Amino acid sequence: MLKKMINKLRMLIAVLDFLVKNSAKLTFVPALAGFVTSLQETMAQISAMQEAQLVTSKGHTLTKDALKQKAISSILDIIKRANAYAVVANDLMLKEAISITNSQLEVMPQGNLVSACRLVIDSCSSKIADMAAYGLTAQMLTNAGTDLANYEVALPGAKNIIAARKTATSQLDTLFYDAESTLKKIDAMMEIVSNTDPMFYQNYRNLRVIDDLKGKAKASGSQGITGTVASIDTGLNLAGVKVSITGTSYDAITDADGNYSLSLGETGTFSLKAQLSGYSDYTEDGIEVTAGEFTDLDFDMEQAQ
Template sequence: MNLFQKAKLKMYQVVNDFLVENSEAVNLLPNLPAYHTQLGENIVKLQKAAANESNNWTGLSDYKQETKDALVVAALEVSSRLSSYARQNNRPELLKNTYYTESKLRYISDSDLSSSAEKLYDIAEANLEELATFGITAETQTAYKAKIDAFNKAIPMRRDSITAQVRQTKQTEQLFRDTDGVLKQIDNLIEIVRNSNANLYVGYMDARKVIEVGTESLAVNGKVFDAVSLEAISGVEIELMLLPLNGHAPVQKKSAEKGGFRIKSLQSGMYQVKAGKLGYTEKLLDIVVNSGETTDLTIALTKN
């Protein structure tokens, strides 16, 4: 729920309280009690939607990050031991395939992290008998594989959560439209007493004001950097495509000198982001954009 929607929900609550406090007068107006009841029910639904949106997204994001952090630490440990084994046995090709820096593992995409971790696991399995003295055993491999599996399980959970969030956002927007329709009916009825009960009319109109908190933020605020050196990359072609892919025109930007880019006024929804530059492997990822909120996006690109 964005800042403007939160401000509108607050206004709905103030209007509802005003109608309760002046129920003797307003209930004399035709059909107003029914509209007042609908307003109260919609407020409860919106409050629940706001709570679910915050709790569900935060919980799954935290879980996914925890499994990622655990896998990065475990993969670095396996990489270190395999690299030591390769150096001791003069196996440069093995060293090339097993040496990873922390920044390399931490900032690559989820799919790349998973495949890199799996590759280290497979190499260790193929050389297991010779790796005991380097601290890699069947037991450590079992524990390492469990971390890989936990992370792989968390990735689709988060993707499903993004889809659910988009669906919830659309339902919430429809609920706001429905509630605005109810208020318009109440507005029309309150207009009846504009002259006969000026105090009631003025009090209602004051309650109907939406007080916005803060200002509307950028839709997307991002930065592109090198996955290994962590240096900013300028001139990266950024393309955002609204999902599902059904003919929408893409939004395109280029990263600036310090790797940053900003995109305003996007339609709410899920977007596929494509980032590419000559000399780097193209990156694809999905994000959710909510109107009135900033979606922070960091993109790590790997050189070819």
């Protein structure tokens, strides 16, 4: 979810909570209760959309991780048996080819992991008859190959999360627009009590304030690009990502929550590049930045293959 949406959501939750808790005071306009109910319904839809996004991302990650662990387990069993044979037979080439530990496999980028496992299977295939006495069979190699293939099939699914998130963002934009439209009607009704109950009115107005980076930008005369960086593979936000504007000296590093903010001393159309060790570089072109505005740009990065 974009930071601007998060800020709006915080405001909406606070305002709705205030209105519900003070429902007894809202009788000064009979129609007001209906708009509060409408706001509650929209908020429920926003919550459901957030939950759907979370389940989709986590569901994919859990499936992929389970397949990864199964493939690693199969390969490690093969390595143990093949290593015993290599030591006894003094087969140095085989020993080198299968010299991989569990900890190494766990942290390997996806592409390297697949290649390393393939090398183990291929290296053992040519000597499978000799390793029968060590409990290594052709069926074990076949099963390991199947486990690895299943893991490979799951990898492209991560890329589809980007498209799904963009679609969800569009749907959330519509829901937030509906919520804001309802709030503007509530704002108009709340003006009725601005003089008769100024404290109640002011408390409401205070909650309607959004921590809006764009508004701050206009006040300071600056502009730029801001957003959050997440991992496609885990769905978690990424800290330490270097985000830079191509061809310029403008850059920033994402904080512990994956947030970044690039203040630019100029306007125009820019290209952005993001880099983090262990991840493929991310680039995006055609980013429009106008005077006094911060362009929102959230994006996902994929582990290096």
